[in-house]
Amino acid sequence: MTHPELRPRPPSPLVEAADERFAAHGVRLLLKRDDLVHPELPGNKWRKLAPNLRAALEAGHDRLVTFGGAYSNHLRATAAAGRLLGLETVGVVRGDELAARPLNDSLARCAADGMRLHFVTRSEYRRKTEPEVLARLLAAAGAPDAYVVPEGGSNAAALTGCAELGRELRDVCDVAAVACGTGGTLAGLAAGLSPAQRALGVPVLAGGFLGAEIRSLQAQAFGGPAGTWTLAEGYDHGGYARVPAPLDAFAADFESRHGLPVERIYVAKLLWALTGLTRAGAFPRGTTVAAVVTGAP
Numbered sequence: 630m631t632h633p634e635l636r637p638r639p640p641s642p643l644v645e646a647a648d649e650r651f652a653a654h655g656v657r658l659l660l661k662r663d664d665l666v667h668p669e670l671p672g673n674k675w676r677k678l679a680p681n682l683r684a685a686l687e688a689g690h691d692r693l694v695t696f697g698g699a700y701s702n703h704l705r706a707t708a709a710a711g712r713l714l715g716l717e718t719v720g721v722v723r724g725d726e727l728a729a730r731p732l733n734d735s736l737a738r739c740a741a742d743g744m745r746l747h748f749v750t751r752s753e754y755r756r757k758t759e760p761e762v763l764a765r766l767l768a769a770a771g772a773p774d775a776y777v778v779p780e781g782g783s784n785a786a787a788l789t790g791c792a793e794l795g796r797e798l799r800d801v802c803d804v805a806a807v808a809c810g811t812g813g814t815l816a817g818l819a820a821g822l823s824p825a826q827r828a829l830g831v832p833v834l835a836g837g838f839l840g841a842e843i844r845s846l847q848a849q850a851f852g853g854p855a856g857t858w859t860l861a862e863g864y865d866h867g868g869y870a871r872v873p874a875p876l877d878a879f880a881a882d883f884e885s886r887h888g889l890p891v892e893r894i895y896v897a898k899l900l901w902a903l904t905g906l907t908r909a910g911a912f913p914r915g916t917t918v919a920a921v922v923t924g925a926p
Contacts, residue, residue: 640797641666643919646887655914656907659802660889663794664925669713672923673807673814674706676794677787678778682710684786685776692717694767695778696757699727700735700870700894702924703781703810708744718744719772723754745770783813783842788820788850794921795821795828795856802919804829804912806903808895809860810869812843814923819856820847828858829918831902833895835865864902870894876901892924 642662651658663672670678685693693716697704704720711718720739728748732740740746747770756762757780767773778784795818798805805822809815809830819828832839839860847855866876872893880897884890891897899920912918 641672643798643801646889648886650904651907651918654907654910654912655916656912657917658903659917659919660887661794661798661805661919661921664890664892664922669709670706671925672921673791673794674702674782674924676790676817677782677813678706678710678790680786680790681776681778681782681784682714682716685716685778686714688776690716690776692719692772692775693778694719694721694770694772694775695782696721696723696754696780698723698869699733702894704739704744705735705742707778707782708739708742711744712742717775718742719770719775720744720746721754721757721766721770722746722748723751724748725750747771779811781811781813783811783816783846785846785850787813788817788846791817792821794818797821798919799823799826802826802917804916804918805921806831806899806918807921808833808899808923809839810834810895812839813846814921815839815858816843816846816850816855818921819858820851822856824857826857828856830858830860831864831899832860832862833865833898834869835862835867837862861902861906864898864905866898866901872897879904889922890926892922892926895924896922 644660646658646660648658667675695707708718725748791814800823804827806829807814809832815828815830866873876897879901880891880893883900903920
Protein backbone atom coordinates (compact mmCIF):
# COMPACT_ATOMS: atom_id res chain seq x y z
CA MET A 630 0.00 0.00 0.00
CA THR A 631 1.37 3.42 -0.96
CA HIS A 632 1.95 5.83 1.89
CA PRO A 633 -0.44 8.82 1.61
CA GLU A 634 2.47 11.26 1.36
CA LEU A 635 3.83 9.41 -1.69
CA ARG A 636 0.66 9.11 -3.73
CA PRO A 637 0.78 10.73 -7.16
CA ARG A 638 -0.38 14.32 -7.08
CA PRO A 639 -2.18 16.25 -9.80
CA PRO A 640 -0.11 18.26 -12.27
CA SER A 641 1.15 21.49 -10.74
CA PRO A 642 -0.47 24.69 -12.08
CA LEU A 643 0.77 26.30 -15.28
CA VAL A 644 0.10 30.04 -15.41
CA GLU A 645 0.98 32.76 -17.89
CA ALA A 646 3.15 35.66 -16.72
CA ALA A 647 2.41 38.76 -18.81
CA ASP A 648 5.76 40.56 -18.81
CA GLU A 649 6.75 43.25 -21.29
CA ARG A 650 10.42 42.23 -21.08
CA PHE A 651 9.42 39.02 -22.86
CA ALA A 652 6.47 40.27 -24.88
CA ALA A 653 8.63 42.96 -26.51
CA HIS A 654 10.66 40.16 -28.13
CA GLY A 655 7.65 38.05 -29.09
CA VAL A 656 8.29 35.53 -26.31
CA ARG A 657 5.53 34.11 -24.12
CA LEU A 658 6.47 33.26 -20.53
CA LEU A 659 4.68 30.53 -18.57
CA LEU A 660 5.35 29.62 -14.93
CA LYS A 661 5.13 25.95 -13.98
CA ARG A 662 4.23 26.31 -10.31
CA ASP A 663 5.91 23.17 -9.05
CA ASP A 664 6.40 24.96 -5.74
CA LEU A 665 2.74 24.09 -5.12
CA VAL A 666 2.99 20.35 -5.81
CA HIS A 667 3.42 19.41 -2.12
CA PRO A 668 3.03 21.54 1.02
CA GLU A 669 6.32 20.42 2.60
CA LEU A 670 8.28 18.81 -0.24
CA PRO A 671 7.86 21.35 -3.03
CA GLY A 672 8.77 21.04 -6.65
CA ASN A 673 11.67 18.97 -7.84
CA LYS A 674 12.42 17.87 -4.28
CA TRP A 675 9.15 15.92 -4.12
CA ARG A 676 9.54 14.62 -7.66
CA LYS A 677 13.06 13.34 -6.95
CA LEU A 678 12.51 12.13 -3.40
CA ALA A 679 9.20 10.29 -3.86
CA PRO A 680 10.62 7.43 -6.00
CA ASN A 681 13.57 7.05 -3.62
CA LEU A 682 11.33 7.05 -0.57
CA ARG A 683 9.08 4.41 -2.11
CA ALA A 684 12.15 2.27 -2.86
CA ALA A 685 13.42 2.67 0.71
CA LEU A 686 10.09 1.69 2.24
CA GLU A 687 9.62 -1.27 -0.13
CA ALA A 688 13.08 -2.53 0.83
CA GLY A 689 12.23 -2.28 4.53
CA HIS A 690 14.58 0.55 5.42
CA ASP A 691 13.76 2.73 8.42
CA ARG A 692 16.69 5.15 8.02
CA LEU A 693 17.83 7.46 5.23
CA VAL A 694 21.22 9.07 4.75
CA THR A 695 21.78 11.93 2.36
CA PHE A 696 24.24 14.75 1.68
CA GLY A 697 24.25 18.52 1.30
CA GLY A 698 25.77 21.87 2.14
CA ALA A 699 24.83 24.26 4.90
CA TYR A 700 21.95 25.76 2.89
CA SER A 701 20.77 22.63 1.10
CA ASN A 702 17.09 22.58 0.12
CA HIS A 703 17.51 18.86 -0.41
CA LEU A 704 18.56 18.28 3.21
CA ARG A 705 15.52 20.20 4.43
CA ALA A 706 13.18 18.26 2.14
CA THR A 707 14.64 14.91 3.21
CA ALA A 708 14.29 15.82 6.88
CA ALA A 709 10.66 16.81 6.33
CA ALA A 710 10.01 13.59 4.42
CA GLY A 711 11.50 11.57 7.26
CA ARG A 712 9.19 13.26 9.75
CA LEU A 713 6.14 12.68 7.55
CA LEU A 714 6.95 9.02 6.93
CA GLY A 715 8.35 8.14 10.36
CA LEU A 716 11.83 7.45 8.99
CA GLU A 717 15.07 8.31 10.77
CA THR A 718 17.19 10.69 8.71
CA VAL A 719 20.90 11.48 8.82
CA GLY A 720 22.36 14.43 6.93
CA VAL A 721 26.05 14.37 6.01
CA VAL A 722 26.94 18.07 5.83
CA ARG A 723 29.85 19.56 3.87
CA GLY A 724 32.26 21.48 6.15
CA ASP A 725 33.41 20.10 9.51
CA GLU A 726 34.07 23.67 10.69
CA LEU A 727 30.28 24.12 10.90
CA ALA A 728 30.05 21.65 13.77
CA ALA A 729 31.35 24.24 16.24
CA ARG A 730 29.02 27.01 15.04
CA PRO A 731 25.36 27.70 15.80
CA LEU A 732 23.09 26.09 13.23
CA ASN A 733 21.84 28.39 10.49
CA ASP A 734 18.10 28.54 9.82
CA SER A 735 18.30 25.83 7.16
CA LEU A 736 20.16 23.29 9.29
CA ALA A 737 18.09 24.21 12.34
CA ARG A 738 14.97 23.30 10.34
CA CYS A 739 16.54 19.94 9.50
CA ALA A 740 17.29 19.27 13.16
CA ALA A 741 13.78 20.33 14.20
CA ASP A 742 12.39 17.76 11.77
CA GLY A 743 14.48 15.08 13.45
CA MET A 744 17.49 14.88 11.14
CA ARG A 745 20.75 13.95 12.81
CA LEU A 746 23.54 16.08 11.32
CA HIS A 747 27.02 14.68 10.72
CA PHE A 748 29.65 17.22 9.62
CA VAL A 749 32.61 16.12 7.47
CA THR A 750 35.63 17.81 5.95
CA ARG A 751 35.22 19.35 2.53
CA SER A 752 37.93 17.15 1.06
CA GLU A 753 36.23 13.97 2.27
CA TYR A 754 32.84 15.27 1.14
CA ARG A 755 34.15 15.69 -2.41
CA ARG A 756 35.04 11.98 -2.47
CA LYS A 757 31.72 10.75 -1.06
CA THR A 758 30.79 8.80 -4.21
CA GLU A 759 33.90 6.60 -3.94
CA PRO A 760 32.72 3.28 -2.44
CA GLU A 761 35.40 3.11 0.26
CA VAL A 762 34.89 6.72 1.30
CA LEU A 763 31.10 6.33 1.30
CA ALA A 764 31.35 3.24 3.51
CA ARG A 765 33.60 5.13 5.91
CA LEU A 766 31.24 8.12 6.01
CA LEU A 767 28.21 5.93 6.67
CA ALA A 768 30.00 4.07 9.46
CA ALA A 769 31.14 7.33 11.05
CA ALA A 770 27.59 8.67 10.85
CA GLY A 771 26.29 5.57 12.63
CA ALA A 772 24.22 4.48 9.65
CA PRO A 773 26.10 1.75 7.76
CA ASP A 774 22.93 0.00 6.55
CA ALA A 775 20.81 3.04 5.74
CA TYR A 776 19.18 3.74 2.37
CA VAL A 777 21.43 6.28 0.66
CA VAL A 778 19.92 9.18 -1.26
CA PRO A 779 22.64 11.04 -3.21
CA GLU A 780 23.34 14.75 -2.96
CA GLY A 781 20.46 16.71 -4.47
CA GLY A 782 18.43 13.50 -4.69
CA SER A 783 19.69 12.92 -8.24
CA ASN A 784 19.87 9.27 -9.27
CA ALA A 785 18.16 6.94 -11.73
CA ALA A 786 15.06 6.63 -9.54
CA ALA A 787 14.75 10.40 -9.24
CA LEU A 788 14.84 10.84 -13.01
CA THR A 789 11.66 8.79 -13.37
CA GLY A 790 9.88 11.30 -11.14
CA CYS A 791 11.27 14.28 -13.03
CA ALA A 792 10.29 12.74 -16.36
CA GLU A 793 6.68 13.11 -15.21
CA LEU A 794 7.31 16.86 -14.97
CA GLY A 795 8.32 16.79 -18.63
CA ARG A 796 5.18 14.86 -19.57
CA GLU A 797 3.06 17.51 -17.83
CA LEU A 798 4.67 20.13 -20.09
CA ARG A 799 4.35 18.20 -23.35
CA ASP A 800 3.14 20.31 -26.26
CA VAL A 801 2.39 23.41 -24.13
CA CYS A 802 5.75 25.16 -24.64
CA ASP A 803 8.75 25.18 -26.95
CA VAL A 804 11.36 25.45 -24.20
CA ALA A 805 11.04 24.13 -20.63
CA ALA A 806 13.61 25.84 -18.41
CA VAL A 807 14.81 24.90 -14.94
CA ALA A 808 17.59 25.91 -12.57
CA CYS A 809 20.16 23.14 -12.01
CA GLY A 810 22.19 22.07 -9.02
CA THR A 811 23.09 18.42 -9.57
CA GLY A 812 21.38 18.07 -12.97
CA GLY A 813 18.83 15.39 -12.11
CA THR A 814 15.75 17.52 -12.68
CA LEU A 815 16.93 18.65 -16.12
CA ALA A 816 17.91 15.09 -17.08
CA GLY A 817 14.46 13.76 -16.24
CA LEU A 818 12.59 16.80 -17.57
CA ALA A 819 14.20 16.45 -21.00
CA ALA A 820 13.27 12.76 -21.15
CA GLY A 821 9.60 13.53 -20.52
CA LEU A 822 9.20 16.25 -23.18
CA SER A 823 8.09 15.59 -26.74
CA PRO A 824 10.74 15.42 -29.51
CA ALA A 825 9.82 18.92 -30.73
CA GLN A 826 10.59 20.49 -27.35
CA ARG A 827 13.86 21.46 -25.68
CA ALA A 828 14.84 21.53 -22.02
CA LEU A 829 17.09 24.40 -20.91
CA GLY A 830 19.11 24.22 -17.72
CA VAL A 831 20.53 27.19 -15.82
CA PRO A 832 23.35 25.97 -13.52
CA VAL A 833 23.47 27.72 -10.14
CA LEU A 834 27.09 26.63 -9.61
CA ALA A 835 30.09 27.48 -11.73
CA GLY A 836 32.44 24.83 -13.04
CA GLY A 837 31.02 23.43 -16.26
CA PHE A 838 30.69 19.91 -14.85
CA LEU A 839 26.95 19.41 -15.34
CA GLY A 840 26.94 18.25 -18.94
CA ALA A 841 28.85 15.06 -18.17
CA GLU A 842 26.77 14.47 -15.05
CA ILE A 843 23.48 14.77 -16.95
CA ARG A 844 24.68 12.35 -19.63
CA SER A 845 25.73 9.89 -16.92
CA LEU A 846 22.39 10.14 -15.11
CA GLN A 847 20.43 9.59 -18.31
CA ALA A 848 22.55 6.55 -19.14
CA GLN A 849 21.81 5.08 -15.70
CA ALA A 850 18.08 5.81 -15.87
CA PHE A 851 17.23 5.35 -19.55
CA GLY A 852 20.17 3.48 -21.02
CA GLY A 853 21.41 6.48 -23.01
CA PRO A 854 20.55 10.04 -24.10
CA ALA A 855 16.91 11.05 -23.71
CA GLY A 856 15.36 14.21 -25.09
CA THR A 857 16.98 17.45 -26.18
CA TRP A 858 18.61 19.70 -23.59
CA THR A 859 21.10 22.55 -23.41
CA LEU A 860 22.77 24.51 -20.63
CA ALA A 861 22.95 28.28 -20.21
CA GLU A 862 26.18 28.80 -18.26
CA GLY A 863 27.30 32.05 -16.67
CA TYR A 864 24.30 32.88 -14.51
CA ASP A 865 25.56 31.48 -11.18
CA HIS A 866 26.19 35.00 -9.75
CA GLY A 867 29.36 33.94 -8.00
CA GLY A 868 28.39 30.46 -6.87
CA TYR A 869 25.86 28.47 -4.93
CA ALA A 870 23.78 30.44 -2.39
CA ARG A 871 25.36 33.72 -3.55
CA VAL A 872 22.65 36.36 -3.90
CA PRO A 873 24.28 39.67 -4.82
CA ALA A 874 22.26 42.86 -4.53
CA PRO A 875 21.32 43.11 -8.25
CA LEU A 876 19.90 39.58 -8.22
CA ASP A 877 17.98 40.23 -5.02
CA ALA A 878 16.55 43.45 -6.47
CA PHE A 879 15.57 41.64 -9.68
CA ALA A 880 13.78 38.94 -7.67
CA ALA A 881 11.95 41.54 -5.56
CA ASP A 882 10.84 43.33 -8.73
CA PHE A 883 9.60 40.07 -10.26
CA GLU A 884 7.65 39.38 -7.07
CA SER A 885 5.95 42.77 -7.26
CA ARG A 886 5.15 42.37 -10.96
CA HIS A 887 3.69 38.88 -10.75
CA GLY A 888 2.73 38.21 -7.13
CA LEU A 889 5.09 35.24 -7.05
CA PRO A 890 7.37 34.60 -4.06
CA VAL A 891 10.77 34.12 -5.71
CA GLU A 892 13.19 31.67 -4.10
CA ARG A 893 16.64 33.26 -4.41
CA ILE A 894 19.12 30.39 -4.72
CA TYR A 895 17.57 28.65 -7.73
CA VAL A 896 14.45 30.34 -9.08
CA ALA A 897 15.80 33.91 -9.10
CA LYS A 898 18.82 32.81 -11.17
CA LEU A 899 16.55 30.98 -13.60
CA LEU A 900 14.28 33.99 -14.13
CA TRP A 901 17.26 36.37 -14.41
CA ALA A 902 18.81 34.12 -17.06
CA LEU A 903 15.59 33.83 -19.06
CA THR A 904 15.13 37.60 -18.99
CA GLY A 905 18.69 38.17 -20.21
CA LEU A 906 18.52 35.48 -22.87
CA THR A 907 15.27 36.92 -24.19
CA ARG A 908 16.77 40.40 -24.32
CA ALA A 909 19.75 39.00 -26.23
CA GLY A 910 17.50 37.38 -28.83
CA ALA A 911 18.23 33.78 -27.83
CA PHE A 912 14.60 32.78 -28.40
CA PRO A 913 12.98 33.32 -31.82
CA ARG A 914 9.82 35.38 -31.91
CA GLY A 915 6.82 33.17 -31.24
CA THR A 916 8.67 31.03 -28.69
CA THR A 917 6.79 29.91 -25.58
CA VAL A 918 9.09 29.37 -22.58
CA ALA A 919 7.91 27.55 -19.46
CA ALA A 920 9.98 28.33 -16.36
CA VAL A 921 9.79 25.62 -13.70
CA VAL A 922 9.38 27.20 -10.26
CA THR A 923 11.06 24.48 -8.22
CA GLY A 924 10.55 25.88 -4.74
CA ALA A 925 9.41 28.72 -2.51
CA PRO A 926 11.58 31.06 -0.41
